[in-house]
Every structure is written in structure tokens, then in C-alpha cells.
Amino acid sequence: MPNRLLQLCARATKHPQLNERIIPCCAAVTDWDAVLAEAERHGMAPLLHWHLSPLADSCPSQVKMALRLLYLRHRNANAVYAEVLREVTELFVNAGIDALVLKGAALCHTLYPEPGLRPMRDIDLLVRKEQGRQAQDLLIAAGFVESKSPRPDDHFHLPSLHRKERDVPVCIELHTGLFPDCPPYYTQIAFDELLVRSRQFDLNGVTASSLGDEDMLWHVFEHGLHMPLTYEPYKLISAADIITLVEMRLEALDWGRLAKIAPTLAAALPLLHQLSPWQKEVLEKFGWQPGTPFADAGEPFTGWPHLRLAEQRDRSLPAIVRATFAPPQWWCRMYYGISSWRELLACRLVRHPAHIWWWARLYSSFTVSGDDAATATGRMSKWKAVAAKLWRRAG
Structure with missing residues (x-):
């Protein structure tokens, strides 16, 4: 089960009650090396640095130094990813290919206080199915190498593309759909409908598009916490995406539409309080009454077929x-x-x-x-x- 301290820090927002819980959790840590390793596995090292660095005596000085170094490494990698995303966006615009930036590659620019707080393993882009092969070939011509790993012909994204940029390995996945066609089965929304509701953001003078707020929250939840049983367990950075998006855009989000496209999300959101407590405004808006946390709060599914x-x-x-x-x-x-x-x-x-x-x-x-x-x-x-x-x- 993820470390309790990491669960509390799974957010890019702060409130006084949060620090009251973080400080005793820090005092209870006996193996900071294990915490750092787990933070990296969950994509949480920069957020852990962000939460702990202002708190005096929250952790040993060498731990704070290690967290700062991890944060700087992710910040540098994200700067490289942003340069590549800018290049790819320009290539697609010139070729008449519409693309929507998904997950961390968009959220680090549109949601998080600074891009370095949201690590990413790759750049995920959604394109029209009929333009998928054209977009893939365009990136291969730009120096990306296509993975040879086998995948079904009807898979929802094309083979991953790889290139090194300033010694940073960059991976791009072109999606022609948002989800696989298997349980738990997902609402499918046409690309053009997503494009109409898209949110624009700037990449050093080039305009990129990402999913609109409701579509982003829906996709992050489904991809992060509601994927097929064979996929890897959820990462706390996905919980951080959801919690941060809800708290920062609480009044702007169309909750009626979300209830239609993501009915499972409505039941899931109160459970995130057991990882990192919702702000008072969120609890009051939905009338949630937090009860006693489950003893297994945060534990993922570890049976078959997740593990062979x-x-x-x-x-x-x-x-x-x-x-x-x-x-x-x-x-x-x-x-x-x-x-x-x-x-x-x-x-x-x-x-x-x-x-x-x-x-x-x-x-x-x-x-x-x-x-x-x-x-x-x-x-x-x-x-x-x-x-x-x-x-x-x-x-």
C-alpha cells in the first residue's frame, strides 16, 4: 500500500488541515530511502518536495536535498518534453493534423503551479483515426524511431515513438482513441466533439490544445484509476491530478455533464478523501460527510489477471x-x-x-x-x- 505521507501529498493544492496531518506522518517515517523510492514509482517526488520544503524539520536535511535534486531532474526533463511538444505541434499544424494533448503533458502546463511538479513518462497525443498513420510517419521523418513491440491492429494507440533530445529519452504515443475496447468498457466520445470543447495553452509562442476540463477529469480518472485489470496499478500522481483539478476548477466544472459521461467518478471522488482530505469547499458543495477510513484505503488490486x-x-x-x-x-x-x-x-x-x-x-x-x-x-x-x-x- 502506498506510504501514508505520499497519499497526503497527492495534490498540488494546500490547506492548513493538510499540514496538520503531514507533520506527524513525517515524524513517523523510519526509512526515508524507501519513501523516496516509492515517491519516484508513483511520480510523486516533485510534489513531496513541494509540500515538505517549506516545513521546518519535516525531514532530515539530506532527504530534503535528495527531494530537491529529484525535483530539478523532473523539471529539466519536462522542459525538454515541452520543447519536443512544441516541435510536434508545429509539425502537425503545418500538415493539417489536429491533435489533443493528454494527461501529464497537458496538465503540467494547464493545471500545476509549475511544470516541474508533474512528472511524465511520455507525451500522449490524441489524433483522428484516419490521420493516425500520417501523423506517425511525420514523426518518424522527424527522427523518432517506432517501437517494434507487437500490438493488436485495433489497439487504441499506435506503436510508441522514441528519440533522445539533449540526452533525455523522449517517448510519444499517438492515440486514435482514448480507451481500449475491453472491461470495464468506456464511454466513447468522437474526436471532433472533444476538439470543440478543448482548452488551449501556450508553448513558447505555439498554441497547443488539450482536453477541456470535464473531458480531462473524466479521462484522467478512467485512465488512472479505472483501467483494465491487466494494466499496472494506479499511481498516486493520478489521484493528485484528479484532486487538484477538482479543487482548482470546482465551480467551473460542469458536474451535470460529468455525471452523464463518468457515472463511476461520482462514487469514487468521496473515496479520495481517505487518501488526501478534500478542502472544506469541496465537502460542502457535495454534502459529503467523511466517515472512518477503510483499513485498506489506497490498496490496489493485486490478483489475477493483473499479476500472472x-x-x-x-x-x-x-x-x-x-x-x-x-x-x-x-x-x-x-x-x-x-x-x-x-x-x-x-x-x-x-x-x-x-x-x-x-x-x-x-x-x-x-x-x-x-x-x-x-x-x-x-x-x-x-x-x-x-x-x-x-x-x-x-x-
């Missing part, structure tokens, strides 16, 4: 079954949009096991003997289409 069976050899069979079919309550409520004990019981008995069965059925289609690849792929596609209809009807 070969990766769980150190677990007993009962432990594997428990992790797979009885995941943490906090995660269950967050992931499935659960707000009552009755819904939680139904989820544990029916909805979540059905979800696991979907993945088991998918993987079995690759291993059935006697079928050639085309037959197996065709059968799998038909089954996925039927399963998708049943899933959406059940939801």
Missing part, C-alpha cells in the same frame, strides 16, 4: 484466490462505483467474479488447441462483441 500466476509463486493458492476474488474494499468501491453495502455485496458475489471470468475466457481463446490463428481471432472478436453488450446492459 507465474508472478505469484511466492503466494499460497488461498492467497491468490483471495487477492483475485476478494480485492480491497476501498479499491472495489473506487473501481466499480459502489456507494452502498448492498452494492458491495453484489459486486463481490457477481460483478467482480464475472469480470474475472471475462479475462479468463479471453485468455482461453488464445490457448484452445486445434484452431488456427484466424479462427481463434474471429471467434474471440465475436465473443468480445457479445460480452460487451451484456456488460453494458448489466452496468
Whole structure:
């Protein structure tokens, strides 16, 4: 489970009650090296520096120095990413390709107090599906090298592109859709509709576009906290994106529209209070009454298919079954949009096991003997289409 101090610091906003919780958490830390390592894994080192640096005696001086160095490293990398994003934006404009900047590459410029506070692993761009190959070839011509890692033809983004810029490895992923076509299944919104609501921002004289506020909050939640079970566990930087966006744009956000496109989000937002407490204004706006935090608050899903069976050899069979079919309550409520004990019981008995069965059925289609690849792929596609209809009807 993520360190409690990192959970509290998962935001780019501050309020007095937050420091009252951060200071005793700092005093309780016994292994700062482990905290620093975990902060890097969660993309949280710059925010940890931002929260702790003004607090006297919050941590040993060498820890503050290490956090500052990590912050400076991310700030330098983000400056390079911004230069590359500016170059790519110009290339696309000249070629008549519309693009929307996604996730951290946009948020570090449009939301965070300074770009260096929001680390990123790559630049994610959304383009029209019919312009995807043109955009990919344009970047290859600009010196990017296309990854050879295999991926399905219908995957929602093209092979990643790589280039070194001033000794900083830069990765770009061109998306032709926002989400994969598998559980938990997602609302799909046309590119042109997203473009109409887009937010513009400046990159040293070049105008780039990102998702509008509601679309950004929806996408960050779905991608960060509500992705398929096979994806990596959530990172606290995703929680920081959501908390910061809600608190900074509380009155500007169209909450009615968000309820339509992201119904799971409404049930998930109060649960983030168990990681980092919402400001008073947020609690009052929605009438949330924070209760006792769950003992497993912040724990991710660690069962199959997230971890392959070969990766769980150190677990007993009962432990594997428990992790797979009885995941943490906090995660269950967050992931499935659960707000009552009755819904939680139904989820544990029916909805979540059905979800696991979907993945088991998918993987079995690759291993059935006697079928050639085309037959197996065709059968799998038909089954996925039927399963998708049943899933959406059940939801």
C-alpha cells in the first residue's frame, strides 16, 4: 500500500488541515530511502518536495536535498518534453493534423503551479483515426524511431515513438482513441466533439490544445484509476491530478455533464478523501460527510489477471484466490462505483467474479488447441462483441 505521507501529498493544492496531518506522518517515517523510492514509482517526488520544503524539520536535511535534486531532474526533463511538444505541434499544424494533448503533458502546463511538479513518462497525443498513420510517419521523418513491440491492429494507440533530445529519452504515443475496447468498457466520445470543447495553452509562442476540463477529469480518472485489470496499478500522481483539478476548477466544472459521461467518478471522488482530505469547499458543495477510513484505503488490486500466476509463486493458492476474488474494499468501491453495502455485496458475489471470468475466457481463446490463428481471432472478436453488450446492459 502506498506510504501514508505520499497519499497526503497527492495534490498540488494546500490547506492548513493538510499540514496538520503531514507533520506527524513525517515524524513517523523510519526509512526515508524507501519513501523516496516509492515517491519516484508513483511520480510523486516533485510534489513531496513541494509540500515538505517549506516545513521546518519535516525531514532530515539530506532527504530534503535528495527531494530537491529529484525535483530539478523532473523539471529539466519536462522542459525538454515541452520543447519536443512544441516541435510536434508545429509539425502537425503545418500538415493539417489536429491533435489533443493528454494527461501529464497537458496538465503540467494547464493545471500545476509549475511544470516541474508533474512528472511524465511520455507525451500522449490524441489524433483522428484516419490521420493516425500520417501523423506517425511525420514523426518518424522527424527522427523518432517506432517501437517494434507487437500490438493488436485495433489497439487504441499506435506503436510508441522514441528519440533522445539533449540526452533525455523522449517517448510519444499517438492515440486514435482514448480507451481500449475491453472491461470495464468506456464511454466513447468522437474526436471532433472533444476538439470543440478543448482548452488551449501556450508553448513558447505555439498554441497547443488539450482536453477541456470535464473531458480531462473524466479521462484522467478512467485512465488512472479505472483501467483494465491487466494494466499496472494506479499511481498516486493520478489521484493528485484528479484532486487538484477538482479543487482548482470546482465551480467551473460542469458536474451535470460529468455525471452523464463518468457515472463511476461520482462514487469514487468521496473515496479520495481517505487518501488526501478534500478542502472544506469541496465537502460542502457535495454534502459529503467523511466517515472512518477503510483499513485498506489506497490498496490496489493485486490478483489475477493483473499479476500472472507465474508472478505469484511466492503466494499460497488461498492467497491468490483471495487477492483475485476478494480485492480491497476501498479499491472495489473506487473501481466499480459502489456507494452502498448492498452494492458491495453484489459486486463481490457477481460483478467482480464475472469480470474475472471475462479475462479468463479471453485468455482461453488464445490457448484452445486445434484452431488456427484466424479462427481463434474471429471467434474471440465475436465473443468480445457479445460480452460487451451484456456488460453494458448489466452496468
